[in-house]
Amino acid sequence: MKEPIVSMKNVSYAYEEKTVLDHIHFELPQGSFMGLVGPNGGGKTTLIKLLLGLLKPDEGSIELFGKPIGKFKERNKIGFVSQKANTFNRGFPATVFEVVSTGLTAKVGYFKFFSRKHKAKVLEAINQVGMLEYAYENIGNLSGGQQQRVFIARALVNDPELLILDEPTVGVDYENVRRFYELLHQLHEVKNITLLLITHDTGTMTEHATDIVCLNKTLHFHGKPEDYTSLTEEDLSNFYGHPVNVVAHNH
Ligand SMILES: Nc1ncnc2c1ncn2[C@@H]1O[C@H](COP(=O)(O)OP(=O)(O)O)[C@@H](O)[C@H]1O
Ligand SMILES: [Mg+2]
Numbered sequence: 275m276k277e278p279i280v281s282m283k284n285v286s287y288a289y290e291e292k293t294v295l296d297h298i299h300f301e302l303p304q305g306s307f308m309g310l311v312g313p314n315g316g317g318k319t320t321l322i323k324l325l326l327g328l329l330k331p332d333e334g335s336i337e338l339f340g341k342p343i344g345k346f347k348e349r350n351k352i353g354f355v356s357q358k359a360n361t362f363n364r365g366f367p368a369t370v371f372e373v374v375s376t377g378l379t380a381k382v383g384y385f386k387f388f389s390r391k392h393k394a395k396v397l398e399a400i401n402q403v404g405m406l407e408y409a410y411e412n413i414g415n416l417s418g419g420q421q422q423r424v425f426i427a428r429a430l431v432n433d434p435e436l437l438i439l440d441e442p443t444v445g446v447d448y449e450n451v452r453r454f455y456e457l458l459h460q461l462h463e464v465k466n467i468t469l470l471l472i473t474h475d476t477g478t479m480t481e482h483a484t485d486i487v488c489l490n491k492t493l494h495f496h497g498k499p500e501d502y503t504s505l506t507e508e509d510l511s512n513f514y515g516h517p518v519n520v521v522a523h524n525h
Contacts, residue, residue: 277340279304279436279468280325285334287320294320296492297334302436307462307469309483309499311476313514316490318472319357322440326354339435350379353429355422357440357472370416370424371409374399377428399427402465403457419450426457437461438470451475455482476502488513 280302287295294317323329336343403423480499488495494513
């Protein structure tokens, strides 16, 4: 078993009085492609905010790359595409190159000292997501699927070992969802990036993920995709708290 690169022990979190995460034990093994699913309001984004250090747990402990989160300084090891990326203001006046540059954690004096090295990193990230020919386009002129690739490039620009994506396929059409999973597959297999993907499209995700976790205040399931897809409607309804129609996806 590979080292976990994220480890949560006994983590609880409440907004005001409302407990959102209740004694969570969670491990993300290095090299995995983990799908994180669960009903809306189940605490998925909150869990991500805790592991990015944006929120502090009320109880329990979190380790990143073997270090307590308070001592973890190598933020460049974690790339993040937030849920907000898909509600991005299309009128925002910036080129693809500029948007991706904002992901660099290294200090860059934008106007004077944007070094050749930084420029090369930015272009490499744009190339990785297949958007090189749009590098100097205004981001507002791109389609939703293309903008999504740009935000992934922004998360890749520091060569992260872990990439976290929070509902990146919401509002993306079928063809772009397929291309998106091809890109994730490549990042996982070729670049050996560990992936944590929050998504509702379990049909497509279970074809690619190595591990699946279901979260609804507590962890209800942690296993392999084949175990998840063999859950019954009753199992899923109990977990989601309302009836769920199982959609067959054995093409
Ligand atoms: N900043 C906040 N203040 C108060 N409640 C919040 C806040 N953010 C989220 N919540 C509540 O916490 C619960 C979990 O939210 P969230 O982690 O966003 O769930 P998910 O990402 O699984 O949809 C929801 O009931 C949500 O309304
Ligand atoms: Mg969320």
